[in-house]
Amino acid sequence: MDFDEAEDQLVIFLMTSGPSTPQRCATPFYLGSLLAAMDCDVKIFFTMEGVRLLQKGVPEKLTAMEGGKYIHTFMQEAKRSGVELIGCKPALPGYELEPGELIDEVDEVANAGRLADLILSCDKLITF
Amino acid sequence: MGTVRGCNIPEDLYYNVENNVWARKEDDGSITIGMTAFAAALAGDLVAYTPKKEGKSIKKDKSAATVESGKWVGPVKSPVAGDVTATNDQVANDPSLVNRDPYGDGWLAKLTPADWDGDSGDLVTGQDALDAFEKKMDADGFDGC
Numbered sequence: 001m002d003f004d005e006a007e008d009q010l011v012i013f014l015m016t017s018g019p020s021t022p023q024r025c026a027t028p029f030y031l032g033s034l035l036a037a038m039d040c041d042v043k044i045f046f047t048m049e050g051v052r053l054l055q056k057g058v059p060e061k062l063t064a065m066e067g068g069k070y071i072h073t074f075m076q077e078a079k080r081s082g083v084e085l086i087g088c089k090p091a092l093p094g095y096e097l098e099p100g101e102l103i104d105e106v107d108e109v110a111n112a113g114r115l116a117d118l119i120l121s122c123d124k125l126i127t128f
Numbered sequence: 129m130g131t132v133r134g135c136n137i138p139e140d141l142y143y144n145v146e147n148n149v150w151a152r153k154e155d156d157g158s159i160t161i162g163m164t165a166f167a168a169a170l171a172g173d174l175v176a177y178t179p180k181k182e183g184k185s186i187k188k189d190k191s192a193a194t195v196e197s198g199k200w201v202g203p204v205k206s207p208v209a210g211d212v213t214a215t216n217d218q219v220a221n222d223p224s225l226v227n228r229d230p231y232g233d234g235w236l237a238k239l240t241p242a243d244w245d246g247d248s249g250d251l252v253t254g255q256d257a258l259d260a261f262e263k264k265m266d267a268d269g270f271d272g273c
Contacts, residue, residue, distance in 0.1 A: 003194070004184045030201060037194040037203035069199055077200065
């Protein structure tokens with residue numbers, strides 16, 4: 001499987017990393033952008049500490065490396081490439097988050113059943 | 129030779145302005161495609177180029193290649209449908225060639241078109257292209273090449 005067979009492949013990123021490990025928080029969006037640029041259908045599902053990346057005010061101030069681009073910028077570039085961002089609803093209370101506190105780039109806030117469907121129907125599942 | 133905000137936009141080429149790509153029909157009927165000078169300026173110095181392989185079919189507005197510049201990556205969406213007949217080894221070895229010569233040695237793919245007459249009808253050329261790029265640069269807040 002390579003770029004030449006990428007079209008319409010469904011690729012799911014399961015994003016569990018968050019602000020406590022900032023160095024793990026840029027690559028998924030960059031790789032997601034790359035796969036979307038190859039015409040893959042890319043969705044990033046944020047759960048566990050990953051939902052904190054969706055909290056307004058967090059990705060705007062977070063970088064993966066000193067002096068690097070903000071995670072929010074990586075996310076916006078991924079969105080422009082066609083990547084969809086999905087937040088895990090059951091994970092929000094653990095971080096005292098309400099859906100209304102999430103950044104505008106979030107496409108969907110979904111239950112675990114949605115993630116289960118994505119896992120079972122996707123062509124590739126990548127965890128970060 | 130057209131110029132918009134310092135970006136070279138040759139009036140004899142056909143453009144998909146939204147995707148920032150150009151197409152040129154060659155004498156042998158093949159189509160050469162690439163990024164515009166505007167797109168190259170937005171991307172910055174390119175460091176990677178990954179084309180679809182020769183022999184592969186590409187649908188209109190689907191990726192013919194990806195390009196990367198440091199911490200940015202994006203597609204080069206083919207303005208026409210067709211089969212890839214050539215990719216650019218020079219660009220593979222030196223992707224910044226696209227920044228230096230986007231309409232010449234920095235071309236990104238050559239295709240045998242599936243329906244040039246149909247697909248080119250959706251593209252703009254000449255003064256219409258210059259006007260469309262001016263409008264896009266204005267909307268994007270682009271200062272110039």
